[in-house]
Amino acid sequence: xxxxxxxxxxxxxxxxxxxxxxLAKMPGAEISFVGHEKREYADSYGLKLSAGYSIDxxxxxxxxxxxxGFGIDKLLDNSEILDWIRKVDSTTKWITSVCSGSLLLAxxxxxxxxxxxxxxxxxxxxxxxxxxxxxxxxxxxxxxxxSAGVSAGIDMALYLVSKIAGEMAAKMI
Numbered sequence: 001x002x003x004x005x006x007x008x009x010x011x012x013x014x015x016x017x018x019x020x021x022x023l024a025k026m027p028g029a030e031i032s033f034v035g036h037e038k039r040e041y042a043d044s045y046g047l048k049l050s051a052g053y054s055i056d057x058x059x060x061x062x063x064x065x066x067x068x069g070f071g072i073d074k075l076l077d078n079s080e081i082l083d084w085i086r087k088v089d090s091t092t093k094w095i096t097s098v099c100s101g102s103l104l105l106a107x108x109x110x111x112x113x114x115x116x117x118x119x120x121x122x123x124x125x126x127x128x129x130x131x132x133x134x135x136x137x138x139x140x141x142x143x144x145x146x147s148a149g150v151s152a153g154i155d156m157a158l159y160l161v162s163k164i165a166g167e168m169a170a171k172m173i
Contacts, residue, residue: 001164003031004061004088006081006101007041007051010071014150015098016049019065022157025173026165034058036081044070055084060091063160067153068099068119075104082108094160095144098153102146106131114141119149 003023005016023029035041035051042048064085075081085108089095097105099119105111106129115132117123117139127133138147138156147156162170 001026001028001030001063002061003029003063003065004034004053004058005031005065006067006085007033007035007049008069008071008075008081009041010069010074011041011043011049011067012069012099012150013043013045013047015067015069015101015153016065018151018154019067019096019098019157022154022161022173023063023065026161026169028165032058032061036078055080059084059087061088062092063094063096063164064088064092066095066097066101066104068097068101068103068122068149072100072103076107086110093143094164096156096160097146098156099147099149100125102126103129105144105146111141111144111146114144115139116141116144116146117148118146121149 033051034053038054040048040050100122102116102118112130118126137152147153158170
């Protein structure tokens with residue numbers, strides 16, 4: 001199971017680390033960090049994570065995870081990132097987001113007409129898209145699973161593991 005996690009500057013650390021901790025323990029999981037460029041990306045406090053792949057190098061995955069953070073706003077108009085998300089979407093079994101990451105999926109027109117959620121402070125912004133915003137910690141609509149703020153990403157990842165590897169695997173994790 002190839003899992004790609006998008007990195008960008010000013011990410012929210014727990015949006016990445018929480019789901020990573022869960023998904024890394026799933027049998028057969030291969031996790032890759034990918035960024036616009038192959039380099040280090042920092043959260044608002046200076047924590048750095050390294051993208052082992054650029055968007056030009058990694059173009060397919062079974063699962064794509066889009067974290068949130070204040071840096072998401074700079075990506076909303078980045079056509080290369082949006083095109084990459086659409087390209088990877090065509091190869092995935094699952095697309096997931098944590099917090100404001102759902103805004104990037106909506107901007108890429110992947111959530112049109114779908115139920116989705118985000119951090120409570122971003123719900124009005126998400127409602128500007130053709131989506132059905134719901135008040136849930138996470139929500140699945142088709143192959144898309146969006147989750148609310150920060151720690152909800154852990155719940156979303158456990159749910160995803162239950163769908164991929166079974167409920168017992170999720171409980172064990």
